[in-house]
Amino acid sequence: MGLTVQKYGGTSVRDAERVMNVAERIVEAYKSGNNVVVAVSAQGDTTDDLIEKAKEINPKASKREMDMLLSTGEQISIALLAMAIEKLGYPVISLTGWQAGMKTDSNYGASRIHRIETERINNELDKRRIVIVAGFQGINKYDDITTLGRGGSDTSAVALAAALHADVCEIYTDVDGVYTTDPRIVPNAKKLNEISYDEMLELASLGANVLHNRSVEMAKKYNVKLAVKSSLNRVEGTYVKEVNQVEKMLVRGVTRDNDTARIALCDVDDTPGKAFSIFSMLAKSNISVDLIIQSIGKENKKDISFTVSESNLEAALKVLEENNSIINARETKWSKDVSKVSIVGAGMVNNSGVAATMFEALYNEHINIHMIATSEIKISVLVDRKDAERAVSAIHDKFNLA
């Protein structure tokens, strides 16, 4: 007997009608003869409402108590979803994170799953019950409730699929699958039937908000076959898996990321270890740095430019200002009006013409490139935000992705 793990997000269960719809999808999978384990998020705005309640009382509440509060959101979802399946007449049981054996570390608000003790779930599956598990949550060694932070429910689902050796982990969301680029920008964007873990990782980190990177990394590590599908229609989605054959398509997709800001440190002393000291300061403050460029300026001086997420800009500038006696930059410039546009594809590494084609597309549109960064399977450029959508369209056309 096969085992399918499914995950439904908050919009998929936001009201009674959607919950019934999801229940029917689950029962379909069950009726096809498979065992089914489902991870669910909190309904619609529940989590935001709970955060609001907490803020009203104590904006600086401990993370331990925030997790105690927020974990109720998923507990409500699993109970309601189980009731919906009961209504359809199928055997079902809901389990909270701790009941499902989700053991995590104690980093409240952003816990990592250590392991899943699968005894309870397996007992329920042996009784041919559909098992509904609260996503986003677990329990630490003190028997306290933890939450997994951003992308938590996706991660719960993939961890369940890995621990239970599921045949597939289906992530249901409000889009049909993974596209060659954002269909809202480029109407003739094409849905991909399959994509490799590495490509999906690059797409996710580059702003295609379909799957959180954490879950894709875990899927890659444990070789869990992912399927991204819509909970609203029956369109065949996109499979994310290890793809070994040589790819026909060089470029998989084009992404745009507006959550980026550029910082430039001008005329920094050109001494060894300078870059290291700057970026370790930022790392200590938990600020991730993305594209980095270093260029030679005037004599014994250099310019260092890099990007951070927009939400980290203020904190980054503060760290740099506080440490300017060490950094000793003549001037610090910054800009939020930039976007990162990237192409991703496992085939690029063996094809030298890809970068040139991308730049040509931008040149034809008179779009100026501020920074360039490349990896084995992606090329990213920083452009003015006002040009970003045109850049995506032009590149998408140039590579004939439609």
Added chain:
Amino acid sequence: MGLTVQKYGGTSVRDAERVMNVAERIVEAYKSGNNVVVAVSAQGDTTDDLIEKAKEINPKASKREMDMLLSTGEQISIALLAMAIEKLGYPVISLTGWQAGMKTDSNYGASRIHRIETERINNELDKRRIVIVAGFQGINKYDDITTLGRGGSDTSAVALAAALHADVCEIYTDVDGVYTTDPRIVPNAKKLNEISYDEMLELASLGANVLHNRSVEMAKKYNVKLAVKSSLNRVEGTYVKEVNQVEKMLVRGVTRDNDTARIALCDVDDTPGKAFSIFSMLAKSNISVDLIIQSIGKENKKDISFTVSESNLEAALKVLEENNSIINARETKWSKDVSKVSIVGAGMVNNSGVAATMFEALYNEHINIHMIATSEIKISVLVDRKDAERAVSAIHDKFNLA
């Protein structure tokens, strides 16, 4: 070091302001040098809202999933209350029913507490933390969440006080304490400083909705000293405890219960076992019968009258109708326009004039008595509902309770 257990109901924590107010009360007790354990109910209408959500999806949801759903209400309360105490700068931790070691049977929706494994709570108290426990809930031997049903949070508090050998269990509510009668009916009703467990049990079962009987029974069994206080003011409340001295006051209080309906079975065969068969039929349908009167009617016939709660009237009539081939009553009469008025007092048993005084008070007001029932510490009469408030006032005055 002393230990105080406190319980706050849903109205006491219904919004952020009330939660902060309760947090201050708790911190006061803590600052006086005592350890403090608090049981809390779900905020205001939370439980009703959750029931509504469930009904929308499946009105016949299993009780197991209902308990999974409803237990989130108290979990939200404990987290918010802990956050409020954090804001005041005191050490605190919230615990769900299962974290607090509340072991129950598996009667979902109306579980009984088997025992409390106090290790976790005691560890937290050793760290001088205020411990906030979710009332109304526990965990059964399958590691599934259960709820305790009506009066559940009071019961949680008393069980905690018993298991932890607390000095006192303070039940905070929206009234100042236990009164000689309902102050809304008789403005000069007097608050009692203390009352015995048995008297409180009779008062509770007779409609004085301050404490649920279950919690009073448990308090009596484990000799837990209860205090009923208002969460809204600083008035000294009422202590419920074993009162050994001979009471000065014969009659403790006067209560009225409108949740009652009378059924009369006329001209039933006067054969042995008739009453038994009728009341066992009702018991099988979980219908509690209160006052019972049997009178001789015509030759070899008798009339049997009894009261049930108003919500059970319809079900009771249905049971009686379905079984009338066995009961063989000539006619079944019923009335909802009745109220039960009772006097309670441990001193009554030794004083034969009490009943006569009560009936005199009613006679003076021209109030007709339909049924009478007595126990060691109470006398109840059934009167027309329109006369009930006048009856309470008259009896209260006659016994000089003001």
